[in-house]
Amino acid sequence: MILERELELYIHIPFCRKKCLYCDFLSFTGCHEDDIHDYVRALQGEIRQKAPEASGRKITSIFIGGGTPGSINPDYIGDIMDTIRYFYDVDENAEITVEVNPGIFMKEGFRIYKASGINRVSVGLQSADDSELHTLGRIHDYSGFLRTYESALKAGYDNINIDIMTAIPGQTLQSLEKTLSQVTKLRPAHISAYSLMIEEGTPFYEKYGEDDRRRKEGLESGHLPSEETVCAMDVLTNEYLGAHGYNRYEISNYTKKGKECRHNIGYWTGKDYLGFGIGSASLFNGIRSTNTKDMAKYIKLISKAEDPAEESFELSRKDRMEEFMFLGLRMIEGVSRRDFEGRFNAPIEAIYGDVINRLAASGMILPSSGMIRLTEDGINLSNIVLAEFLL
Amino acid sequence: MEDLSLIRNFCIIAHIDHGKSTLADRIIEMTGALESREMHSQVLDNMDIEQERGITIKSQSVKCSYKAKDGKTYTFNLIDTPGHVDFNYEVSRSLAACDGAILVVDATQGVEAQTVANVYLAIDHDLEVLPVINKVDLGSAMPDETAKEIEDVIGIDASMAPRVSAKTGLNVEDVLEGIVNYLPAPTGDDKAPLKALIFDSVYDPYRGVIVFIRVMDGCVKPGSKILMMATGTRAEVVETGYFGAGKFIPCDELTPGMVGYVTASLKNVKDTRVGDTVTLADNPCDEALPGYKKVNPMVYCGIYPADSGRYTDLREALEKLQLNDAALMFEAETSIALGFGFRCGFLGLLHLEVIQERLDREYDMDLVTTAPSVIYRIYKTNGEMIELTNPSNMPDPSEIDYMEEPVVDAQIMVNSDYIGAIMDLCQERRGEYVSMEYLEQTRALIRYTMPLNEIIYDFFDALKSRSRGYASLDYEAKGYQRANLVKLDIMVNKEEVDALSFIVHADTAYDRGRRMCEKLKKEIPRHLFEIPIQAAIGGKVIARETVKAVRKDVLAKCYGGDISRKKKLLEKQKEGKKKMRQIGSVEIPQEAFLSVLKLDEE
Numbered sequence: 001m002i003l004e005r006e007l008e009l010y011i012h013i014p015f016c017r018k019k020c021l022y023c024d025f026l027s028f029t030g031c032h033e034d035d036i037h038d039y040v041r042a043l044q045g046e047i048r049q050k051a052p053e054a055s056g057r058k059i060t061s062i063f064i065g066g067g068t069p070g071s072i073n074p075d076y077i078g079d080i081m082d083t084i085r086y087f088y089d090v091d092e093n094a095e096i097t098v099e100v101n102p103g104i105f106m107k108e109g110f111r112i113y114k115a116s117g118i119n120r121v122s123v124g125l126q127s128a129d130d131s132e133l134h135t136l137g138r139i140h141d142y143s144g145f146l147r148t149y150e151s152a153l154k155a156g157y158d159n160i161n162i163d164i165m166t167a168i169p170g171q172t173l174q175s176l177e178k179t180l181s182q183v184t185k186l187r188p189a190h191i192s193a194y195s196l197m198i199e200e201g202t203p204f205y206e207k208y209g210e211d212d213r214r215r216k217e218g219l220e221s222g223h224l225p226s227e228e229t230v231c232a233m234d235v236l237t238n239e240y241l242g243a244h245g246y247n248r249y250e251i252s253n254y255t256k257k258g259k260e261c262r263h264n265i266g267y268w269t270g271k272d273y274l275g276f277g278i279g280s281a282s283l284f285n286g287i288r289s290t291n292t293k294d295m296a297k298y299i300k301l302i303s304k305a306e307d308p309a310e311e312s313f314e315l316s317r318k319d320r321m322e323e324f325m326f327l328g329l330r331m332i333e334g335v336s337r338r339d340f341e342g343r344f345n346a347p348i349e350a351i352y353g354d355v356i357n358r359l360a361a362s363g364m365i366l367p368s369s370g371m372i373r374l375t376e377d378g379i380n381l382s383n384i385v386l387a388e389f390l391l
Numbered sequence: 392m393e394d395l396s397l398i399r400n401f402c403i404i405a406h407i408d409h410g411k412s413t414l415a416d417r418i419i420e421m422t423g424a425l426e427s428r429e430m431h432s433q434v435l436d437n438m439d440i441e442q443e444r445g446i447t448i449k450s451q452s453v454k455c456s457y458k459a460k461d462g463k464t465y466t467f468n469l470i471d472t473p474g475h476v477d478f479n480y481e482v483s484r485s486l487a488a489c490d491g492a493i494l495v496v497d498a499t500q501g502v503e504a505q506t507v508a509n510v511y512l513a514i515d516h517d518l519e520v521l522p523v524i525n526k527v528d529l530g531s532a533m534p535d536e537t538a539k540e541i542e543d544v545i546g547i548d549a550s551m552a553p554r555v556s557a558k559t560g561l562n563v564e565d566v567l568e569g570i571v572n573y574l575p576a577p578t579g580d581d582k583a584p585l586k587a588l589i590f591d592s593v594y595d596p597y598r599g600v601i602v603f604i605r606v607m608d609g610c611v612k613p614g615s616k617i618l619m620m621a622t623g624t625r626a627e628v629v630e631t632g633y634f635g636a637g638k639f640i641p642c643d644e645l646t647p648g649m650v651g652y653v654t655a656s657l658k659n660v661k662d663t664r665v666g667d668t669v670t671l672a673d674n675p676c677d678e679a680l681p682g683y684k685k686v687n688p689m690v691y692c693g694i695y696p697a698d699s700g701r702y703t704d705l706r707e708a709l710e711k712l713q714l715n716d717a718a719l720m721f722e723a724e725t726s727i728a729l730g731f732g733f734r735c736g737f738l739g740l741l742h743l744e745v746i747q748e749r750l751d752r753e754y755d756m757d758l759v760t761t762a763p764s765v766i767y768r769i770y771k772t773n774g775e776m777i778e779l780t781n782p783s784n785m786p787d788p789s790e791i792d793y794m795e796e797p798v799v800d801a802q803i804m805v806n807s808d809y810i811g812a813i814m815d816l817c818q819e820r821r822g823e824y825v826s827m828e829y830l831e832q833t834r835a836l837i838r839y840t841m842p843l844n845e846i847i848y849d850f851f852d853a854l855k856s857r858s859r860g861y862a863s864l865d866y867e868a869k870g871y872q873r874a875n876l877v878k879l880d881i882m883v884n885k886e887e888v889d890a891l892s893f894i895v896h897a898d899t900a901y902d903r904g905r906r907m908c909e910k911l912k913k914e915i916p917r918h919l920f921e922i923p924i925q926a927a928i929g930g931k932v933i934a935r936e937t938v939k940a941v942r943k944d945v946l947a948k949c950y951g952g953d954i955s956r957k958k959k960l961l962e963k964q965k966e967g968k969k970k971m972r973q974i975g976s977v978e979i980p981q982e983a984f985l986s987v988l989k990l991d992e993e
Contacts, residue, residue, distance in 0.1 A: 227942040383944040387964035
């Protein structure tokens with residue numbers, strides 16, 4: 001195994017003012033200030049606890065996500081950054097991102113973030129249409145988003161991502177185009193565009209689960225945009241953003257040149273990363289692990305200096321080959337034949353020859369002499385296509 | 392030789408659920424063959440499937456002794472008979488081993504079609520019949536009406552019929568006395584050459600075939616050289632014995648009137664066919680007992696291993712089941728869609744289901760089963776006649792002069808409220824009305840001549856649902872009848888799927904083809920491309936549906952590098968595919984192959 005020199009860090013802040021109706025991420029609402037305090041201290045404890053493992057590693061990116069990191073006192077974020085800098089060797093050019101949500105007064109926050117070295121901000125907009133925002137159960141309207149965005153600009157941020165969403169109940173191609181137009185006018189460095197998924201255990205599942213099931217069977221989709229519409233939304237997003245100078249470099253991510261999210265690319269290319277906080281995942285020296293999702297248990301384990309990981313397993317050669325493919329293909333440029341051969345000491349054809357031929361024949365992937373990548377159809381059907389690469 | 396006047400050989404006849412096994416348990420318990428605490432309920436039904444479904448598939452017997460009120464001790468041989476039309480021949484052989492029969496009728500349900508059929512079968516074998524009215528402990532019991540019905544419908548005296556609850560044991564003593572007083576003792580000549588009837592056999596891995604016999608004349612003991620008159624099998628007896636409750640108890644010899652078993656190092660139940668006569672090789676009896684016939688399968692279907700790598704396992708499992716089940720037939724066949732498997736022949740649908748379940752449970756075989764088919768006779772223009780058990784082997788229509796299909800004499804007993812509904816059903820299934828008699832004011836016995844292929848699909852379920860469970864069915868093969876039959880082919884993505892082909896009457900072909908396409912549209916998941924599903928007769932498409940291509944299926948947002956969760960989702964996606972069969976470029980779920988059976992569910 002090649003000894004990794006670089007390392008990414010992920011920090012999970014599992015708190016929100018209000019849970020969006022579609023969200024199934026691990027986060028809590030209505031927490032007492034003391035709970036947040038205890039959690040952040042435990043988080044710092046975990047960062048410290050794992051530091052020896054990372055000695056000699058250069059931290060090339062840090063991502064503070066959630067939940068809503070912007071919903072807690074910005075000084076906590078400052079504390080966390082201080083702890084990281086104290087115990088880890090953070091590269092001077094590291095990409096350091098924090099996620100914020102509109103609707104929370106951020107002026108002071110951005111100043112503190114900036115001071116702590118955070119150089120990238122990701123703002124969850126989802127839609128520029130207020131009625132769609134209401135449908136999603138967001139706590140802000142479009143003008144609230146604009147205030148947050150402007151605060152970030154004023155604080156000196158130029159590397160800003162805006163999250164938008166397609167397949168929202170009630171969304172149309174017209175309303176999506178309006179969102180795209182509003183967002184591109186702001187000229188952010190980066191835009192993420194995800195399709196809404198109806199996840200079990202969310203209020204949306206109660207409301208739209210049946211429609212979603214019908215849509216998956218190819219029947220009428222009720223309140224949800226049809227598959228055809230969702231596909232058309234994806235095409236529109238790609239074309240509109242392309243025409244405005246944004247290059248699609250990953251299934252859901254667009255950027256102006258040079259502003260790709262290096263942290264996420266790390267996930268798709270198999271870079272090592274350590275996750276801190278409840279439910280967060282790590283890949284380190286060929287081992288994948290996931291922390292406990294239980295808040296009280298997490299705090300207790302950290303206080304006893306024990307490992308909060310709940311699951312962990314070493315990736316086999318087979319696992320690594322599978323991941324190389326199904327993660328790597330998320331990148332629009334695809335996977336490199338030479339990289340595969342270099343890592344696994346076998347030509348890609350020897351392992352995936354049949355799958356590649358079959359998927360190429362049905363127009364899902366496009367193999368060339370150097371790279372293998374998804375086609376537009378393959379992107380739309382990535383769930384099916386990527387599953388083919390499991391051995 | 393035992394005192395014949397102290398022996399009673401009898402069976403119990405009852406409709407499913409009327410309490411046959413419970414009464415048998417009670418008799419066994421009360422005659423001390425088993426302590427009550429040793430009993431698990433329904434001693435005679437050994438197989439798991441028998442106990443779960445409350446049916447008897449293999450005959451079972453038990454010997455017990457009863458000290459009657461007259462002070463004498465009697466030997467009872469209770470022979471439990473299979474209780475389903477599929478096993479009609481076995482029933483008739485079990486009856487031939489008896490001298491009397493107990494008829495159990497549920498006082499809340501009354502007489503059912505199958506009861507009538509079996510009682511007539513018993514009367515045909517000159518058995519005395521002792522009626523017993525069961526379940527009198529239930530609030531809805533109508534013992535007087537039931538007694539009257541037995542007299543009116545079956546025509547036997549029910550005035551002395553014990554009124555019992557086999558469940559609580561109430562008045563079961565009266566049944567035991569009734570057996571002594573009303574059922575005849577056997578007769579026989581111990582000096583005559585051996586003449587014994589085989590009424591069942593089971594395979595035991597250590598002793599070989601254990602042959603169940605009723606001795607009519609003569610004696611048999613270890614060392615006797617015996618001959619099976621129909622199959623010509625010769626063997627030397629290793630052991631003789633009788634049936635304890637759930638176990639075999641060896642004895643020195645079997646004499647006239649006795650019911651017991653012999654073992655003779657026989658390897659296969661095929662050598663000891665039910666109904667055959669056992670005699671001595673060097674001193675045979677003049678003629679065999681009447682009534683032997685070779686049972687032939689009525690229903691065929693293809694059975695394939697879901698995992699094609701387990702073909703050899705499936706063969707071994709079928710071979711083992713066949714050791715114990717002479718009626719099960721199989722031969723290797725190949726399907727383009729399903730690969731290597733077996734065409735299997737069964738006595739009926741229940742027999743088929745039982746074998747499927749046993750393959751699943753006892754041999755852990757995951758199976759794909761094709762639609763059941765009957766044996767069609769095809770008369771070709773060149774004068775040749777072929778018997779067709781697999782629809783895919785049907786010759787080109789241009790070579791066929793005409794075809795015949797097997798028909799049955801179906802007897803349906805039904806509450807008068809549902810006569811209309813049941814007659815409609817029989818009509819829809821191409822039944823030809825024969826007769827109807829009112830057995831009493833509220834119940835009628837309807838007779839139809841029906842094509843067997845209309846019965847083997849889902850007739851029984853339809854009968855039950857259209858009569859709210861109040862109709863019962865019995866049927867008997869009645870030869871062949873000319874019919875306008877066609878082969879319906881199913882094409883998925885333009886490729887014919889041989890395992891989905893079936894033969895159907897021309898008049899219903901269009902409707903079946905259409906419903907088949909609709910059903911398959913629901914069963915086949917969407918693919919990356921559009922899939923046409925077509926039903927065709929002789930290359931002409933009569934129905935079509937389309938499975939739309941899937942347009943959008945993206946992975947959810949991958950948050951915080953939680954790759955393991957993503958992989959689980961992809962694995963789920965892949966797992967679903969494993970349960971599919973690849974036909975050309977289309978993945979068809981295994982359940983789809985059975986969907987032809989369930990067209991009437993909606």
